[in-house]
Amino acid sequence: MDDSLLNTINGPEDLRKLEKNSLPRLAQEIRERIISVVSRNGGHLASNLGAVELSMALHLVFESPKDKLIWDVGHQCYTHKLLTGRNKSFDGIRKKDGISGFPKNSESRHDIVETGHASTSISEALGVLTGQEVAGADGAVVAVIGDGAMTGGMAFEALNHAGHLKKQLIVVLNDNTMSISKNVGALTVSGKWLLSSYLSRLFASKRYQRLREKFDQGIKGLPLIGMKLFDLSVRIRKGFKAVLYKESIFSDLGFEYVGPIDGHSITKLKEVFEEVKKIGRPTVVHVVTQKGRGYEHAEGNPTLFHGIAPFTVEDGKLTERASYSFTAAFSDSILRNAESDKRITAITAAMSKGTGLHAFQERFPDRFFDVGIAEEHAVAFAAGQARSGCRPVVAIYSTFMQRTVDQVIHDIALPGLPVVIAMDRAGLVGDDGETHQGIYDIALFKAVPNMTILAPGCRQEMAAAMDYAFRLNSPCMLRYPKGSALGWEDLADPWETGRGKLISEGPSNTLLISPGSLLKEARSATAGLREEGIYCDIYNLRFIKPLDEDYLAELLDSYSNVICIEDAARIGGIGETLASIVQQRQLNCGFAYYGLPDTFYAQGTREELLAEFGLDAAGIIGHIRKSEESELALYSYNRKQKAEGA
Numbered sequence: 001m002d003d004s005l006l007n008t009i010n011g012p013e014d015l016r017k018l019e020k021n022s023l024p025r026l027a028q029e030i031r032e033r034i035i036s037v038v039s040r041n042g043g044h045l046a047s048n049l050g051a052v053e054l055s056m057a058l059h060l061v062f063e064s065p066k067d068k069l070i071w072d073v074g075h076q077c078y079t080h081k082l083l084t085g086r087n088k089s090f091d092g093i094r095k096k097d098g099i100s101g102f103p104k105n106s107e108s109r110h111d112i113v114e115t116g117h118a119s120t121s122i123s124e125a126l127g128v129l130t131g132q133e134v135a136g137a138d139g140a141v142v143a144v145i146g147d148g149a150m151t152g153g154m155a156f157e158a159l160n161h162a163g164h165l166k167k168q169l170i171v172v173l174n175d176n177t178m179s180i181s182k183n184v185g186a187l188t189v190s191g192k193w194l195l196s197s198y199l200s201r202l203f204a205s206k207r208y209q210r211l212r213e214k215f216d217q218g219i220k221g222l223p224l225i226g227m228k229l230f231d232l233s234v235r236i237r238k239g240f241k242a243v244l245y246k247e248s249i250f251s252d253l254g255f256e257y258v259g260p261i262d263g264h265s266i267t268k269l270k271e272v273f274e275e276v277k278k279i280g281r282p283t284v285v286h287v288v289t290q291k292g293r294g295y296e297h298a299e300g301n302p303t304l305f306h307g308i309a310p311f312t313v314e315d316g317k318l319t320e321r322a323s324y325s326f327t328a329a330f331s332d333s334i335l336r337n338a339e340s341d342k343r344i345t346a347i348t349a350a351m352s353k354g355t356g357l358h359a360f361q362e363r364f365p366d367r368f369f370d371v372g373i374a375e376e377h378a379v380a381f382a383a384g385q386a387r388s389g390c391r392p393v394v395a396i397y398s399t400f401m402q403r404t405v406d407q408v409i410h411d412i413a414l415p416g417l418p419v420v421i422a423m424d425r426a427g428l429v430g431d432d433g434e435t436h437q438g439i440y441d442i443a444l445f446k447a448v449p450n451m452t453i454l455a456p457g458c459r460q461e462m463a464a465a466m467d468y469a470f471r472l473n474s475p476c477m478l479r480y481p482k483g484s485a486l487g488w489e490d491l492a493d494p495w496e497t498g499r500g501k502l503i504s505e506g507p508s509n510t511l512l513i514s515p516g517s518l519l520k521e522a523r524s525a526t527a528g529l530r531e532e533g534i535y536c537d538i539y540n541l542r543f544i545k546p547l548d549e550d551y552l553a554e555l556l557d558s559y560s561n562v563i564c565i566e567d568a569a570r571i572g573g574i575g576e577t578l579a580s581i582v583q584q585r586q587l588n589c590g591f592a593y594y595g596l597p598d599t600f601y602a603q604g605t606r607e608e609l610l611a612e613f614g615l616d617a618a619g620i621i622g623h624i625r626k627s628e629e630s631e632l633a634l635y636s637y638n639r640k641q642k643a644e645g646a
């Protein structure tokens, strides 16, 4: 017989029916379920294990969805999903056609906000709260934000606004002293929040404890009034702490501050949330949790288990060995250049491991800067360093670069500063889904004057692209995908401005134009066709911008059929640029381009998504074969004109 408690929970109301003494058992079952599923599917393990009791206590006290729980980033929402009717579908989390690894409103009415990017929760929550008032609705609104996400500027903008409005907004600060790596910033001391660490260190210090004991013994021993004085001193001490707390940054911003609270005690959390619900002012509840709680491998290495690929539960080892990635190729290239060029600095927005900059951090700690989850600041900060004569490299995932469009234009491109921006995870990223696809960077940055955009397609090209970027004395971006970077010696030549690399297959009438992120698929497609005696040359674009248009026009015109592929938004993509060249120069080739249609892309493996949109090798073969009559061919201007006898 199944005596699982978790299986009896179909919604938060079932949780609220449980006896108090069953709650620790449920917490244990939730942990086991999360570990088991993440070990198969991959996912954000450490953050979720740390938030089990917190999520349970929130659902015990607040009545979701009338009361609104808004999770920052949302990567810690697995317990919330399990408690809100998604235990059965949890097996398919982060899988194609399964449930998302992040909150998603279309998936559940308990997911108030779709998230994936950090530091938005307080703004969203304040908007929901004030919007409810305007609409005449009610319900408590709670933002749950980690200490890492709290380093983002938006979080402070929202706190400032909320403090000013004095509305009953509840902000739960989930402090585990970790972002993905150790949290950074002036608000933290040795990775701990100043408030909690300073005060807990003060009150926990041996000197303070000794003094207190002596003082307590002394006054307790006083005849008649001793015990009364002792009680009074306890009250004064509490008041003293409260005064100090009130001087915290949160109090200055107009918030009540409650904490720090043990984030693994459901009883304490519940008591506090019940009280906080009654406070009619903006309140920060500071909860201290442990990242990876309850699984020794994640507790021991929370950075590795932040977002983990499938692993074996018993020993915490990855199921598959990771291949040499574009990230590794970037990491090696920046290190090699930084050995000889002391002006090179490296900047990350809390992603040293994901971007491969941890190697640089170890080798050149004085030239490495982790700015916290603050991409806009990272980019403007790089501009400042370039003004001081440095050659900064900012490494940020393509999806998070979306935040920095203005800093790129205003702080870097306008003055033409030599900053290198390394955009990892460009193109379809896979398991994280809609919020993390790196498919807008070309459209967002192609129009920026002074900007060079490079697209390396293998490890040799990464090295050449980085060398080129450092030779340039102007702004430069590199975009490269998640996944393995193959080694191709035929692509090891130095890069020439605006020109790609023609990979000739033989007597071919068809040219396939590919950015680096799809070169693997392009080469595998043409190799497949070659076996059938069909030849198709590849033009490996290398430059998204600038393009040597004269060279390109001559090349395109020497083929009767040209096909362009890109794993980026078709609107504003490379295909559009090439189509305009074909049109304006009245080239004689037929031209078709294939990119990503105008929609959002849910999770699935990168390979599954590429296949779905005709951008894997099989899909590309299909495009080449059917290039003339393809339904997706948006532009075939001259071909059509010719057919019409114009």
Ligand SMILES: Cc1ncc(C[n+]2csc(CCOP(=O)(O)OP(=O)(O)O)c2C)c(N)n1
Binding pocket: 047, 050, 073, 075, 076, 116, 117, 118, 119, 145, 146, 147, 148, 149, 150, 174, 176, 178, 179, 180, 291, 349, 350, 351, 373, 375, 400
């Ligand atoms: C704008 C943005 N930048 C970077 C990230 C990548 N990222 C996801 S979670 C995370 C760390 C968050 O730390 P914290 O809020 O403390 O949550 P924890 O994982 O510790 O629970 C980072 C940097 C992101 N999601 N959004």
Ligand SMILES: CC(=O)[C@@H](O)[C@H](O)COP(=O)(O)O
Binding pocket: 044, 073, 075, 116, 306, 307, 354, 425, 432, 482
């Ligand atoms: C939640 C978040 O934004 C990151 O943890 C992200 O999922 C990392 O992605 P990678 O696993 O590709 O580094």
Ligand SMILES: [Mg+2]
Binding pocket: 146, 147, 148, 174, 175, 176, 177, 178, 179
């Ligand atoms: Mg944290």
